[in-house]
Amino acid sequence: MVLLDSYYEGNMTAQGLVIINTGHGKGKSTAAFGQALRAAGQGMKVCIIQFIKGQTNTGEALAFASAFPDRIELHLAGTGFTWQQEMETVKKAALAGWELAKEKILSDDYDLIVLDELTYLTGFDIVPEEEIISLLRKRPKRLHLVITGRDASQGLIDYADLVTEMRAIKHPFSKGVKAQKGIEF
């Protein structure tokens, strides 16, 4: 039990972790929101920046705003990705989000920062992987980071402490079921 007790001792001044939720399955962002909730429950201060996504009426946004106005900040840096949009519009919003992420990460105001869908920045060549890793290296020691998105780049995976792949075994799309409020958004 010594090992287990020491594992569960917990220490807010310990090394902040870099956590990546990647893969093509569901649950990457949802687990990040659960992580934000858990951290806020323990009194930690959290900042969430959502890249790509631009929806303001999601369940998580409504819940965070009503339940944790002082502990969880949520920023939308996306335009909502659709094929009608010019790539330039998407890029501009993502770059503004990236500038905000730099500011928030270096501020030392937070215990946990979630960069939701960040992997698209390297995937679409909006921000080079080296620039992202260089920022992660400069972060305050206590700061935990959760990064989500499909196809995390190898350099990011190598740098991270904890990487989980969400794999779709079965998806209701294939059964013709609609996305539902409270479940998917």
Next chain:
Amino acid sequence: MVLLDSYYEGNMTAQGLVIINTGHGKGKSTAAFGQALRAAGQGMKVCIIQFIKGQTNTGEALAFASAFPDRIELHLAGTGFTWQQEMETVKKAALAGWELAKEKILSDDYDLIVLDELTYLTGFDIVPEEEIISLLRKRPKRLHLVITGRDASQGLIDYADLVTEMRAIKHPFSKGVKAQKGIEF
């Protein structure tokens, strides 16, 4: 866009989904808590039953109690699994949790019920798979269920609508980092 719009229409009276988060990686329960948060944010009523786990001071428990006392119920049906415990003690707590799950599922009082670590009930031969599936079939039409735990049985997977496997690509255990408050509990 017609397909996508219709996918995102959302309808709380539509078919409740059975969602399974399984696999040996992290994020199964965390994603379930994120799901509960999202549902509560959309005004849905949620019940969470945690099998196996017996810890009351987790970040999620504290957050749910303070933020959503009227929308999210959290029940601990576990004793905290340790190797010192008699299997009988673990079984007894799990069976009490299972009785509670039956009552909650059939009550039609909830929009979403999370059965955290339920897969251990079949894994340890505490409740037969057929009994679980039979209960799922009898659930109110609107009720969404999220089931988590390693090694979900094939019958459960076949019955579910959405199944995701969380796979560990990298875990901080291997780097000698301690579990930290707000991150792992």
